[in-house]
Amino acid sequence: MQNLSNPDNNSDGDIENAITAEGLTKTYQASGNQSEKKALKSVDLEIPRGMIFGLLGPNGAGKSTFINILAGLVIKSSGKASVWGFDIDENPRMARASIGVVPQEINFDPFFTPLESLDLQAGLYGVKAKQRRSMEILETLGLGDKANAYSRTLSGGMRRRLLIAKALVHQPPILVLDEPTAGVDIELRHQLWTYVRALNEQGVTIVLTTHYLEEAQALCDRIAIIDHGDLVICDDTPKLLSLLDSKTLLLRPDTTLSQVPAGLESYHTTLQSDGRLALTFNPREKTALQVLDDVRQKNISITDLETEGTNLEDVFMKLTGNQTTPPNQAG
Known part of the structure; x- marks a missing residue:
């Protein structure tokens, strides 16, 4: 498998944490019939580089808000955050360049080929033509033989992998996967797990949000649970499981x-x-x-x-008082 992490973004050997948040807060002001809502409440969180990190929480917990702040899609109310050592306020361009976000929804043009989709995405990130590695990325994700097929002809699993490929075009050292296996069958889910592990093995830090707790338990080195905007707990997966010693x-x-x-x-x-x-x-x-x-x-x-x-769902229910919500209701 090719190394898809940008050497320019990944050259600082002093970086211990891929993502750091200090007192990160987001308040949505009252509007119309909607009352004020605190989506994040002074969250302190460190995500070490090189890990597969799980971000879990019930519907509306604040997971998406946290990710969107890091990606520059939502403006925080207060606090600090850095991505790959770049402060999102002081150096927003480099912070955004250091992270790739894979959305849950399919969001590419069905009449473009995978190769065209990746080249277009690379252009939006300002990646020069001679520096693009679109074909390498497609081959890494098992889509090389579909590079010139119309995207509408791809299977569900291939479309999911194409979303991951689009997030990698600018070679970010951090990849965020938002409910990557929502609504897919078990066989396809395990195939995607294989690709996620392979990307992590070549140095890409993975941040995974999921409502499939067995997925987090199988993949993640470390897990944080967010509930109602508060960081409930963050620890290594085995230590979380030991909380319910039964x-x-x-x-x-x-x-x-x-x-x-x-x-x-x-x-x-x-x-x-x-x-x-x-x-x-x-x-x-x-x-x-x-x-x-x-x-x-x-x-x-x-x-x-x-x-x-003990499994992770037991821990989740003990800490939040919630059962997991269906993936299509994730927040």
């Missing part, structure tokens, strides 16, 4: 049970629709074998068992 033991009895057996209440035991017993325990207090022994003491024979650990 496991669930799923047991299938050899006979059909009509209710939870007496004496297992301390495990918050539930009888699932498929007939299995689900027992929750703290692994620092008891092992799975000890839990299993307690079950056997109730004269329950087990034919199958499975252990489940």
Whole structure:
């Protein structure tokens, strides 16, 4: 895979954080029937260079506002922010040149070819013809053989990759993916994950917003959760998962049970629709074998068992009190 990061933007070895925000605030003033809204409330956040960083939050949490401020599309109310070491107020041109944003919506001309779309986008960024790497980018994203096909003939997955390609034409060291797999099937989602990982391996810092929590858990090195404009938490993914230090033991009895057996209440035991017993325990207090022994003491024979650990959705719900919202309602 070709290195798509601009060496001019990426030459400063002293840069530790790809993105830095200090007290970043955005207030939308009251208008008509709409009351004043604080979309971001004094957010302090550092996104280290070279990471795949997840930005999560419920609908209307402030994720899009945060990204749009960095991209120069929304004017902040107060605070400071820098992109690749460039202050967005003092050096907005270089800050914008250091970031590529992949929107959720398909936004290219269906009558242009992918190669034409990339050359046009490069021209808008002021990239001279001899410096353009449109064909290299298309080949990197598996679109080389479709370079001269009309964009309207591309499959859904190819169109998603073309959006990523457009965001890379000016070779930014930071790539922001806004709900990149919303509305796509599982197979296509995993294909896109492969391309995201490959881009990150060649040095591109990835910022990912997603409502698929399993996606963030699988891809992200570090995750921040925003809720109602506040930064709720930011930590490495394994540490976030450790916040809910519990496991669930799923047991299938050899006979059909009509209710939870007496004496297992301390495990918050539930009888699932498929007939299995689900027992929750703290692994620092008891092992799975000890839990299993307690079950056997109730004269329950087990034919199958499975252990489940904490997932990111559990952490998300604990911290925000929200379930994930559908991707097409993301905010």
